Amino acid sequence: MNKSASGRVAIVGVGESDIGKVPHMTGLGLNAQAAKRALDDAGLKVSDIDGVLTAYSFTEPYFMLGSVLCEYLGLKPRYNASVVVGGGSPAVMLKHATEAILAGSAETILVCAGENRATGQSRDSAVSALLAVGHPYFEQPYGGSIPGFYAMIAQRHMHVYGTTRDHLAHIAVNTRRHALLHPNAHMKTPITLQDVLSAKPIADPLGMLDCCLISDAGGAFIVTSAERAKDLKSKPAYLLGIGEHHTHEHIMCAPSLTEFGAKESGRRAYEMAGVKPSDIDVAQLYDCFSIVPLIELEELGFCEPGEGGAFFADGRASIGGKLPINTHGGMLSHAHAGAAGGLFGIVEGVRQLRGGLGPRQVEGAELALVHNEGGILSSHCTLILGNQPN
Amino acid sequence: MTKELPIPVTNADSAAYWQAAKNNKLMLRRCNACGEVHFMPRYLCPTCWSEDLEWFEARGKGKVHSFSIIRRASSAAYATRVPYVVALIDLDEGPRMMSNIVGPDALDIAIGDAVTLEFEERGDAKLPQFARARG
Numbered sequence: 001m002n003k004s005a006s007g008r009v010a011i012v013g014v015g016e017s018d019i020g021k022v023p024h025m026t027g028l029g030l031n032a033q034a035a036k037r038a039l040d041d042a043g044l045k046v047s048d049i050d051g052v053l054t055a056y057s058f059t060e061p062y063f064m065l066g067s068v069l070c071e072y073l074g075l076k077p078r079y080n081a082s083v084v085v086g087g088g089s090p091a092v093m094l095k096h097a098t099e100a101i102l103a104g105s106a107e108t109i110l111v112c113a114g115e116n117r118a119t120g121q122s123r124d125s126a127v128s129a130l131l132a133v134g135h136p137y138f139e140q141p142y143g144g145s146i147p148g149f150y151a152m153i154a155q156r157h158m159h160v161y162g163t164t165r166d167h168l169a170h171i172a173v174n175t176r177r178h179a180l181l182h183p184n185a186h187m188k189t190p191i192t193l194q195d196v197l198s199a200k201p202i203a204d205p206l207g208m209l210d211c212c213l214i215s216d217a218g219g220a221f222i223v224t225s226a227e228r229a230k231d232l233k234s235k236p237a238y239l240l241g242i243g244e245h246h247t248h249e250h251i252m253c254a255p256s257l258t259e260f261g262a263k264e265s266g267r268r269a270y271e272m273a274g275v276k277p278s279d280i281d282v283a284q285l286y287d288c289f290s291i292v293p294l295i296e297l298e299e300l301g302f303c304e305p306g307e308g309g310a311f312f313a314d315g316r317a318s319i320g321g322k323l324p325i326n327t328h329g330g331m332l333s334h335a336h337a338g339a340a341g342g343l344f345g346i347v348e349g350v351r352q353l354r355g356g357l358g359p360r361q362v363e364g365a366e367l368a369l370v371h372n373e374g375g376i377l378s379s380h381c382t383l384i385l386g387n388q389p390n
Numbered sequence: 391m392t393k394e395l396p397i398p399v400t401n402a403d404s405a406a407y408w409q410a411a412k413n414n415k416l417m418l419r420r421c422n423a424c425g426e427v428h429f430m431p432r433y434l435c436p437t438c439w440s441e442d443l444e445w446f447e448a449r450g451k452g453k454v455h456s457f458s459i460i461r462r463a464s465s466a467a468y469a470t471r472v473p474y475v476v477a478l479i480d481l482d483e484g485p486r487m488m489s490n491i492v493g494p495d496a497l498d499i500a501i502g503d504a505v506t507l508e509f510e511e512r513g514d515a516k517l518p519q520f521a522r523a524r525g
């Protein structure tokens with residue numbers, strides 16, 4: 001977006017539903033719980049919401065999910081849509097919300113996503129529903145899987161840059177360590193490097209602990225103008241920069257297996273915010289598989305291509321390190337339930353800027369970067385939040 | 391209970407591709423306006439949007455760009471094949487396509503390996519597959 005949009009809107013409320021196995025709640029119920037918590041966090045009333053954005057649901061695949069969610073919540077907004085760019089949806093929804101608010105289409109927008117993926121359907125049907133990401137005619141007949149597609153990206157990175165199996169394992173261990181500091185994380189037990197290396201193999205080189213969780217979870221945040229944000233209960237997190245980039249959907253059509261759209265989406269976000277990678281204090285990078293945050297780290301300019309593995313292995317990505325990554329535990333250890341997975345990265349970015357997170361707090365965090373991606377590193381959106389509007 | 395492996399589905403964009411596959415031919419699309427060759431047949435050229443496209447037969451040779459050995463099958467139908475190789479093949483003609491690596495030494499595959507085309511029967515259709523090149 002244009003530089004003139006920098007700092008003009010803010011996230012003023014964030015909420016997470018109960019996370020893990022929540023069999024007594026529906027997907028819509030999890031969304032509602034997260035929305036209510038976000039509204040309370042902002043100190044707003046239901047009647048203040050005049051816009052709603054949501055994504056999609058594999059477990060409750062309603063046509064017109066945006067309208068269905070509004071109906072469920074008893075909302076009659078003047079702005080509403082379902083946005084489907086896979087895991088990239090939450091960040092893209094924040095961009096759409098920003099555009100709507102700056103254009104005067106709405107003043108206060110609820111962004112919401114989540115599913116009951118752990119208990120709403122069997123694990124096997126979750127996998128077969130997700131297989132729809134593979135091209136129905138030219139990929140699915142070969143029995144590829146989502147982990148398999150990401151595994152090919154990992155394999156290529158190892159081949160070109162010498163990234164190792166241990167590097168990937170360090171990412172899973174680091175992320176789990178962070179999740180243990182989060183009171184609402186799905187995973188509550190520590191893991192070692194050896195645990196990751198000896199976990200059940202899924203698609204070489206990826207094992208079970210390199211793959212994201214399957215959780216019941218909903219997440220929500222509330223966006224309004226910077227003007228309006230000043231009078232609200234919680235400390236605002238101002239949107240300083242945001243950019244997207246889309247290069248393909250199916251991996252067979254990806255322009256490259258080592259260069260993706262995060263570089264371009266990041267460039268746009270940095271430019272709008274007027275900051276550079278070294279200014280960022282904390283980053284929440286989409287981590288559906290261990291290889292993914294490594295690639296994003298490199299593309300977003302935090303290290304050289306091929307250096308990502310060492311960045312995680314030597315502790316630079318840990319809380320207390322040079323650039324703490326996925327301080328909530330990411331999708332590998334905090335939660336993954338459809339578009340809620342990336343949304344929790346935004347929630348955590350906001351919380352880090354507010355401060356007061358105890359042992360999980362990144363001291364003096366003023367700028368947080370969040371990256372969401374959807375498909376097979378197909379659709380990218382990068383955003384930069386700050387605790388000041390400029 | 392074993393489920394059937396997926397059978398290729400034909401549509402208006404790909405009818406010629408799958409029809410040729412039944413005769414052991416791998417067909418690609420070339421743009422007569424800009425000369426680009428692409429995989430995944432479409433109505434127009436994804437480079438220049440020309441509608442002037444032609445089919446031609448690929449030589450059936452390529453190199454492995456990347457691969458993964460699948461240890462946990464994506465569906466019940468594939469469970470009997472585990473472990474199997476899914477790969478992206480760079481065809482000599484330029485485009486990249488997905489395939490399995492088949493044959494007795496499939497699991498020894500490496501990035502950069504030369505592979506050659508063969509066909510696997512699926513129902514009354516045939517699926518292009520690749521095996522490690524001999525000699």
Ligand SMILES: [Zn+2]
Pocket residue numbers: 421422423424425426435436437438439440
């Ligand atoms: Zn052309």
